[in-house]
Amino acid sequence: MRAQRVQAPTPAAARQAHCRPRPARARAQQVAGQGKVYIDPVEKEAAAFAPATVANLGPGFDWMGCAVEGDGDIVTARVLPDRPGEVVIEGIEGDGGRLSLEAPKNCVGIAAIETLKLLGAAPSCGVGLRLHKGLPLGSGMGSSAASAAAAAWAVNSLFGCPVGKDRLIYAGLASEAAVSGYHADNIAPALMGGFILIRSCDPLDLQRLPFAGDLWFVLVNPRFEAPTAEMRAVLPKEIPMKQVINNCAMGGSLVAGILTGDAALIGKSLDSDAIVEPVRGPLIPGFAAVKEAAHAAGAFGCTISGAGPTAVAIVSDPEVGERVKQAMVAAFRTAGQLEVNSAKVVRLDNEGAKRV
Amino acid sequence: MRAQRVQAPTPAAARQAHCRPRPARARAQQVAGQGKVYIDPVEKEAAAFAPATVANLGPGFDWMGCAVEGDGDIVTARVLPDRPGEVVIEGIEGDGGRLSLEAPKNCVGIAAIETLKLLGAAPSCGVGLRLHKGLPLGSGMGSSAASAAAAAWAVNSLFGCPVGKDRLIYAGLASEAAVSGYHADNIAPALMGGFILIRSCDPLDLQRLPFAGDLWFVLVNPRFEAPTAEMRAVLPKEIPMKQVINNCAMGGSLVAGILTGDAALIGKSLDSDAIVEPVRGPLIPGFAAVKEAAHAAGAFGCTISGAGPTAVAIVSDPEVGERVKQAMVAAFRTAGQLEVNSAKVVRLDNEGAKRV
Numbered sequence: 231m232r233a234q235r236v237q238a239p240t241p242a243a244a245r246q247a248h249c250r251p252r253p254a255r256a257r258a259q260q261v262a263g264q265g266k267v268y269i270d271p272v273e274k275e276a277a278a279f280a281p282a283t284v285a286n287l288g289p290g291f292d293w294m295g296c297a298v299e300g301d302g303d304i305v306t307a308r309v310l311p312d313r314p315g316e317v318v319i320e321g322i323e324g325d326g327g328r329l330s331l332e333a334p335k336n337c338v339g340i341a342a343i344e345t346l347k348l349l350g351a352a353p354s355c356g357v358g359l360r361l362h363k364g365l366p367l368g369s370g371m372g373s374s375a376a377s378a379a380a381a382a383w384a385v386n387s388l389f390g391c392p393v394g395k396d397r398l399i400y401a402g403l404a405s406e407a408a409v410s411g412y413h414a415d416n417i418a419p420a421l422m423g424g425f426i427l428i429r430s431c432d433p434l435d436l437q438r439l440p441f442a443g444d445l446w447f448v449l450v451n452p453r454f455e456a457p458t459a460e461m462r463a464v465l466p467k468e469i470p471m472k473q474v475i476n477n478c479a480m481g482g483s484l485v486a487g488i489l490t491g492d493a494a495l496i497g498k499s500l501d502s503d504a505i506v507e508p509v510r511g512p513l514i515p516g517f518a519a520v521k522e523a524a525h526a527a528g529a530f531g532c533t534i535s536g537a538g539p540t541a542v543a544i545v546s547d548p549e550v551g552e553r554v555k556q557a558m559v560a561a562f563r564t565a566g567q568l569e570v571n572s573a574k575v576v577r578l579d580n581e582g583a584k585r586v
Numbered sequence: 587m588r589a590q591r592v593q594a595p596t597p598a599a600a601r602q603a604h605c606r607p608r609p610a611r612a613r614a615q616q617v618a619g620q621g622k623v624y625i626d627p628v629e630k631e632a633a634a635f636a637p638a639t640v641a642n643l644g645p646g647f648d649w650m651g652c653a654v655e656g657d658g659d660i661v662t663a664r665v666l667p668d669r670p671g672e673v674v675i676e677g678i679e680g681d682g683g684r685l686s687l688e689a690p691k692n693c694v695g696i697a698a699i700e701t702l703k704l705l706g707a708a709p710s711c712g713v714g715l716r717l718h719k720g721l722p723l724g725s726g727m728g729s730s731a732a733s734a735a736a737a738a739w740a741v742n743s744l745f746g747c748p749v750g751k752d753r754l755i756y757a758g759l760a761s762e763a764a765v766s767g768y769h770a771d772n773i774a775p776a777l778m779g780g781f782i783l784i785r786s787c788d789p790l791d792l793q794r795l796p797f798a799g800d801l802w803f804v805l806v807n808p809r810f811e812a813p814t815a816e817m818r819a820v821l822p823k824e825i826p827m828k829q830v831i832n833n834c835a836m837g838g839s840l841v842a843g844i845l846t847g848d849a850a851l852i853g854k855s856l857d858s859d860a861i862v863e864p865v866r867g868p869l870i871p872g873f874a875a876v877k878e879a880a881h882a883a884g885a886f887g888c889t890i891s892g893a894g895p896t897a898v899a900i901v902s903d904p905e906v907g908e909r910v911k912q913a914m915v916a917a918f919r920t921a922g923q924l925e926v927n928s929a930k931v932v933r934l935d936n937e938g939a940k941r942v
Contacts, residue, residue, distance in 0.1 A: 293835035429839050429858075430832075437842060468824035474833065474861070476786075479649035481834040482841040483785050486793060489845040495793075502785075505830070 268314075269351040269389055276387035277306040280379035280583040281423070282365050282576075283372030284447065284542050285415035288500035288507065288533045289480040295372070295415035296425040297579035298447050301572075303376040304362040304586060305338050307384035313356030317342045324363035333359075337374045337405045338381035344401035345385040348393045357385055366571055368458070369451045370536030375416030378405035382421070383583035395421050395582070399434065416536070423582030425488050442491040445578040446551050448524070448543040449535060450558040452568040454515060456539040464509040473504040480504075497530020497544035507533055514539045516566020520558050527557035551575030624670075625707040625745055632743035633662040636735035636939040637779070638721055638932075639728030640803065640898050641771035644856035644863065644889045645836040651728070651771035652781040653935040654803050657928075659732040660718040660942060661694050663740035669712030673698045680719035689715075693730045693761045694737035700757035701741040704749045713741055722927055724814070725807045726892030731772035734761035738777065739939035751777050751938070755790065772892070779938030781844050798847040801934040802907050804880070804899040805891060806914040808924040810871060812895040820865040829860040836860075853886020853900035863889055870895045872922020876914050883913035907931030 281302040285295035310316060317333040333339025338361050346353050359381060365373040382401045386393050393401075402417035418426040418436055429435035469477075480502040487495030501521075511517045511534060520541050524532035528550045529543035541558060545551040555573050562568045637658040641651035666672060673689040689695025694717050702709050715737060721729040738757040742749050749757075758773035774782040774792055785791035825833075836858040843851030867873045867890060876897050880888035884906045885899035897914060901907040911929045918924045 289834060290838070291834070292831045293838065427835065427838050427842065429835055437839060439842060465827065468826055469830050470824055471821065474825050474830050475648045477830065478645060478647070478834050478837040479783065479785055481838045482646070482649065482783050483793060485838040485841040486783065486795060486845060489842060 267351040268354040269349050269392070270354045271309045271388045272390040273309075273388050275306060275308040276384050277304060277586050278380045278383035278387060278583055279304045279586045280376040280383065280420045281579045281581075282449070283375055283416045283419045284449070284535045285372060285413070285419075286506060286534065286536055288484065288503040288531070289477040289505075290415075290484055291477075291503065291506045292413060292415060293428045294425065294481070294484065295419045295428075297419040297423045297582050298449065298576045299579040300449075300574055300576040301364040301371075303364050303373070303380045305377065305380035305384045306360045306362075307342065307381070307388050308358045309388060310356035310358050314354055315346065315352060316356035317346070318356065318358045319361070320358045321360045322363065323361070325361075325367065328367060329361075329363075335408075337377040337409055340405040340408050341378035341381040341401045342385045344404040345382045345393065345398065348397060348401060349386075349389055350392055353389070357388065359384070366451060368455060369571070370456065370534065370538045370540040371449065371451065372416035372420055372536060374409045375402060375406060375420040378402040378417060379420035379583040381405075383585070387585055396436070399436070403431075403434070419582060421583045423580045424578065427485065439485060439488045441488050441578055441580075444547075445493055445496070446545045446548060446575060447578070448529065448545055448551050448555045448558060448573070448575050449540055450520070450555065450562060450573045451540040451571045452514075452516075452562045452566060453571050454539045454566075454568050456537060457513065458537065460513060461510055461537045464513065465506065466509065469505055476502065476504045493544055493546060494530045497532075500531040500533045500542075500544060503533060510534055510538060514541075514566070515568055516562050516564075517541060519565030520561040523557040523561035524554050527554040529554045532558075545575070548575050623707040624710040625705050625748070626710045627665045627744045628746040629665075629744050631662060631664040632740050633660060633942050634736045634739035634743060634939055635660050635942045636732040636739065636776045637935045638805070639731055639772045639775045640805070640891045641728060641769070641775075642862060642890065642892055644840065644859040644887070645833040645861075646771075646840055647833075647859065647862045648769060648771060649784045650781065650837070650840065651775045651784075653775040653779045653938050654805065654932045655935040656805075656930055656932040657720040659720050659729070659736045661733065661736035661740045662716045662718075663698065663737070663744050664714045665744060666712035666714050670710055671702065671708060672712035673702070674712065674714045675717070676714045677716045678719065679717070681717075681723065684723060685717075685719075691764075693733040693765055696761040696764050697734035697737040697757045698741045700760040701738045701749065701754065704753060704757060705742075705745055706748055709745070713744065715740070722807060724811060725927070726812065726890065726894045726896040727805065727807065728772035728776055728892060730765045731758060731762060731776040734758040734773060735776035735939040737761075739941070743941055752792070755792070759787075759790070775938060777939045779936045780934065783841065795841060795844045797844050797934060797936075800903075801849055801852070802901045802904060803932050803934070804885065804901055804907050804910045804914060804930070805896055805932060806876070806911065806918060806929040807896040807927045808870075808872075808918045808922060809927050810895045810922075810924050812893060813869065814893065816869060817866055817893045820869065821862065822865065825861055832858065832860045849900055849902060850886045853888075856887040856889045856898075856900060859889060866890055866894060870897075870922070871924055872918050872920075873897060875921030876917040879913040879917035880910050883910040885910045888914075901931070904931050
């Protein structure tokens, strides 16, 4: 086996990778006679936060997602010196005891295992993980992606961030594939922030769409377990050409709204999905009334976040956002007979996963 | 009937409407006792040119088109003082005698009739039209739209351009509906220039997408009558979800390419249509080889222009364009056994219909 050399990233490269620069102490270490190359950690512990994400953005079903400020998940990774290559979940809080502590069956565990594979050399230590869930499970706000992104960034940080965010997405994708399907529209913005257009998932081909200025979202999460299987089952297998043309045009318009910084156009585009919302909306009690209430209160547009049940509206500013939020909450209560877990007015998050 | 007043456009308004400013002499004239309002012409004769257009741009099927410099159609409109409201086609050249001289059966006639309806008052004169066809019929380069756009702009100009280009599209749409279907993806760019995203045709909702910089196209028109009925018949009625997601994402990417001035991304997006090109391409002899040849010679992407048979490629500059052109022509000859009517390297046209 040929000897390999693994270099710790320079502080400049680390900055470029959105990683807080640290003394670059990671080094390759060749075990005599074996040719195997190891990479050492540069820190004993690293904590990372990843934000909520809104995917399936109206006509952007399965190809467009964005990150939003506010709540998110935090993962703390620590070095386990004597257990090279191992990933151990040491604790989870905020999940109501619903998540598995077995690494290969948990988003953070899978993302950590895959991140270790991406380091460029075998890790000379193991990793212990603690997850603090800030996002509700199954809400349509990218909870699993936030966990995976935070885990990947925390583990990567332990080793001085040798893996760029664009490649780290593969670790998150492996996790998403295990829990919700091989889709990048949550994990890509959870890691990278902003709006991400998924040109293709296989091979992975992403495009960041910068939004100039402030963009405000209202996210209202009702107390309702969206019937996941049914949410998938109602999706049509084949779609009439007229609706396809509509969604392609409106998807194009959504991209135009983002790139020209036109929040009203983004809202209008979100409203115009003729394929997914018409079949999924009716499965969320009161959704039609919530959408109507959001508009009446001044929202530019309103649709389902992810696979629901969270409803998302686009607004011009936080003041309008407050009014829209109240109207949406009231509509969920009266028309949908649903209590509300959380209702927030939040900004676009342009950073994604970050050290905390 | 209430008296109405029709104002001639101010020179500023005329400039805004991309109309060469003229002495504003158009005036409303109320016929005593009838209440009917007339509008007078401000010129005796006006000629307008409208460019070729490329519609069905890859994943932009039926919702995206653009105008290209170079060839186009010219319509000269002249006042017929004693025949108010009448439209007469006085001559057509360059069509090989294929087009009707009856106004209601001809693009220029229909567009002229509809333009007169849009003036805001009854015309006090009739209009005689002469059409010079610079574009080949049935080539996929928006020949009928160019005729209609030139006619609408020439007639509008006779009256001092009281109708803005955005409204004049209705005149062109009426013409397109009669000859090729109610689609705006040729007529909108033929009139307005640049890239136009058709959000909806009914109601009409257009979005101009500015492209910063130079964009070059190679257009190769083979001597082949595309089987129109078959070209329509092969379009699938229903499309599998996977292809829908692909085309929506690639359509979004096409918009991103345009708005960020990224010719390579535009080309890449044009190549990625999974719905229309795969079924229409095989109906054009040699098309697959033409596409391959375009790529091999350095094109960013290549697809069918309109409903074909013209093939369109995106290139970085005119030099590469010349090489790509030669390669495409050769491929049509060898693989498709087709001679070539015309092969040109042209720029994006940002102006659309204009006075000549």
